[in-house]
């Protein structure tokens with residue numbers, strides 16, 4: 001079950017919000033502590049208001065005290081009185097509350113008895129909006145032993161370790177009705193997989209429940225759903241979850257793709273075993289570190305020292321292993337070749353601007369397809385280093401040389417000007433106007449690519465287009481590598 005948390009200041013606003021997200025959830029949590037004072041005493045009418053508006057009228061009643069991260073400051077005696085009054089009011093309206101959320105250290109007997117009379121379920125909760133208590137596991141175990149209520153844990157993991165511990169905790173609670181979820185971006189996988197890990201309820205803001213439904217198809221995740229994900233740090237900007245989940249939905253596959261913020265790759269792989277993750281997209285800063293987990297690495301990974309796609313090969317027990325590939329390479333080439341209407345770059349001459357991790361994959365891709373390449377970089381030694389690392393990938397008739405990001409480099413680039421690929425961060429939001437290679441004058445016959453996708457059209461691409469060049473945006477390249485990755489994920493999901 002999915003529960004949308006309503007934190008509006010008035011019942012009318014709460015009702016309006018409930019209407020907008022009703023299609024994406026089964027229940028609502030009314031946070032009475034967030035209502036302005038004069039509205040709180042009427043909050044018992046809310047389930048009836050919902051029913052009148054033909055919206056699901058199952059409501060969890062919560063009055064979170066300031067001590068537990070809420071907005072109720074009037075003390076425990078008044079809180080208990082308000083709870084009692086609202087339970088009564090709702091029953092008198094003929095629409096009792098579905099559940100009552102009270103914290104682990106607050107369970108007045110009269111209130112429990114009153115809730116039982118109206119068949120209102122009890123939820124006992126442990127909340128932490130800033131972190132995750134070190135003694136969480138002990139407290140949860142104690143709470144679960146002492147109550148028949150649903151145990152709710154809503155805490156804020158701050159790293160890979162805490163997310164792993166939270167997922168383990170949910171598994172340990174098998175047999176106890178519970179709802180365990182992590183808040184924030186570290187906790188997001190625990191919300192998407194809450195049901196899969198055994199929770200009977202998952203809570204979210206209206207925007208979160210909408211995303212759970214529309215992007216992650218929460219209601220259709222079950223024990224046999226194949227799990228995929230992207231690892232990176234940060235991760236919240238990643239467009240990959242939207243892309244892969246949409247493709248899975250279009251193909252009618254029982255699979256889901258999650259964003260994992262990861263600061264410790266060893267702990268992530270422990271989580272990957274716990275969750276039985278089948279495929280992993282890898283983004284900054286883990287593309288190099290992930291390689292030591294691979295049993296096999298393809299030529300693109302070996303040459304570039306970077307892996308962006310990990311596939312788990314199923315096997316008996318410990319014999320399962322991970323295979324790594326780098327779809328940035330194929331993902332870059334595919335749209336470029338179709339733009340040129342060719343199936344190879346034999347005889348082409350290209351300039352790559354920048355010599356970082358992204359440039360490495362692109363230089364390898366260009367060489368693999370048959371082009372000669374000039375690498376120009378602000379720090380010339382890095383360009384030279386890249387050239388010497390990839391020298392072995394250049395075939396006999398291919399040239400691979402280093403140059404500088406200045407007027408002399410621009411002169412050399414004029415001789416490597418069939419294709420220009422911009423791989424630095426210059427021109428990326430928030431520095432939209434910046435041009436990494438102003439010394440270079442476009443003749444108009446170049447095909448120009450920029451790996452930046454925010455903004456989609458960079459100043460560099462605009463200048464190229466203005467000179468009459470064909471251009472390829474970072475978005476086309478993102479879609480190219482994502483499509484390549486999806487092809488591999490789909491093959492696994494169909495097994």
Ligand code: ATR
Nearest residue numbers: 354355356357358359377378379382423424425426
């Ligand atoms: P990535 O893995 O995304 O390629 P990276 O390895 O940090 O990231 O590489 C960043 C690239 O952008 C490098 O080529 C870097 O040039 P230096 O090697 O001289 O650092 C380039 N870059 C970043 N900021 C730049 C700037 N202001 N002007 C020119 N080049 C810049």
